[in-house]
Amino acid sequence: MWNPEVYLTYADHRGRPYYDLLSRVDARAPRRIVDLGCGPGNLTETLTVRWPDAAVEAWDSSSEMVSAARERGVDAHVGDVREWTPQPDTDVLVSNATLHWVPEHADLLVRWAGQLAAGSWIAFQVPGNFEAPSHQSVRELVHSPQWSTLLRDFPFERTDVVRTAAGYAELLTDAGCAVDAWETTYVHELTGGYPVLEWIHGTALRPVRAALDDEQWQRFCAELIPMLDAAYPRREDGLTFFPFRRIFVVAQVK
Secondary structure (H helix, E strand, O other): OOOHHHHHHHHHHHHHHHHHHHOOOOOOOOOEEEEEOOOOOOOHHHHHHHOOOOEEEEEEOOHHHHHHHHHOOOOEEEOOHHHOOOOOOEEEEEEEOOHHHOOOHHHHHHHHHHHOOOOOEEEEEEEOOOOOHHHHHHHHHHOOOOOOOOOOOOOOOOOOOOOOHHHHHHHHHHOOEEEEEEEEEEEEEEOOOOHHHHHHHOOOOHHHHHHOOHHHHHHHHHHHHHHHHHHOOOOOOOOEEEEEEEEEEEEEEO
8 A cells, every 4th residue: 555645755855856857758749648657646747737738647556646646636547557558649658666666667668669659758767776775774674584574575675676777778779769768866855853764664665564563563663763874874964865866768669
């Protein structure tokens, strides 16, 4: 279960990659834009500002997220991205921080490139921080004797969950696209008592939270907090700097 309120805790920080991604999409008058993994819809609704004449279609696997998006007026649907098929008038496909949850997403990208019409755009962004201290700390704790049995299905055991920017460029170039791929490391200035825990609580720790009851979750967090504090120390002025690497790809079907 996804919690829209938790996810929106750092909405300003999480939103910046979305705008950076779309700034490289040069679609002039798209007929239909599809947002796969729309979350609570706070970013999806901005698409109509740039492209007011386009139909905006949104999908997410979480009914909670879809409900939140619909409350914002977004035409959102509950569904698995693996089952989505573009309508003939789809000119822009956007997916922000979603595809890393789908192990076979490289195959999906090739399939979509073959289904979309010439001139259509595919734009996606995925985190590239699976080797970061935050994820290393979670994996270390998940593997510890007291948690390894309960959390044996933790999805981010591997660090190669996503490809490099060059890897995606090769994939989509071979699929018949003109590709613009890059990566950016954002250094987020976070505040609060446990800011990194709050950040990953809404994303990477979601499977952990789902597997534990309330008492177990509190114990897990109590053990994780010192590890995160050591990796991301809070400064005397109260700021915690949290580097976050992201991989961007914008591809146009030839």
